[in-house]
Amino acid sequence: MPLPTAGFVALVLVTIALIGLLVLRPSLVAARGGRILAFLSLFLLPLVVTGLGTSAQVEHSKSTTFCLSCHVMEPYGRSLLVDDPAYVPARHYQNNRVPRDSACFTCHTNYTLFGDYKAKLRGLRHVYVNYIGTIPKDIKLYDPYNNRECLHCHGGARSFEANEVHQPIRAELAKNATSCLECHDKVHDVHGLAGVKMWKEKMP
């Protein structure tokens, strides 16, 4: 259990213990100390715990495990294990160019819970569609992939800046006028994974 989760569970147990004390000995509220106990255990601590829990849940949702826990995302997880450096996500994942435990979030920073309110609503809709609605055959990004996600790491890197192909279009890349994916176009390609050689069969 990670430390924040352990701390959260400990805080929940303390709060429940205080509530138990109050429920079993309600006469405590007759005294000032008992009323403070009631305020702490029935108002302040529950709100603090729920706030901390929400923050921990949002942190959880950055994890690769979280993203790939929906069946429809499994091929995208497999595409990270392709034994072919032409696959951009696979190359990044396998060579630790993105943290493996938050690989999806690193390149899709404006997705679902992390974007604006629209993105958050879309995230809730995804859960609805996953269980009740009809999952589309082709999953597409809502907006064209933003170069910002690439330049966050590559921008300023010597290998990127000194590259002869990048130099003449550097300003266009920064303005998102030319997409990085115009040249680096082998991305997840989930429909072409059958028969492709894999680096590993499962996530390390």
Added chain:
Amino acid sequence: MTAAAPPPLIRRLRVSGLLVALGLAVEAVTLLWSHPTAFLVFLGLGGLLVGAGVLVYLFAIATYTSPPSRPG
């Protein structure tokens, strides 16, 4: 002889305590599971129960009237 019913304040505090404890337990359990459904249950069930418990607590203290003092 039957036991007297607890005063409304105590009854409401007990209900509030039960709701909050249940909600916190739900929240703690969902945090051990990294899945979108866990997030929904955390907010939709845990958050709802905690919120309801807090509201019952606020209602209990807002509607509490202290017993009249004995003439002396």
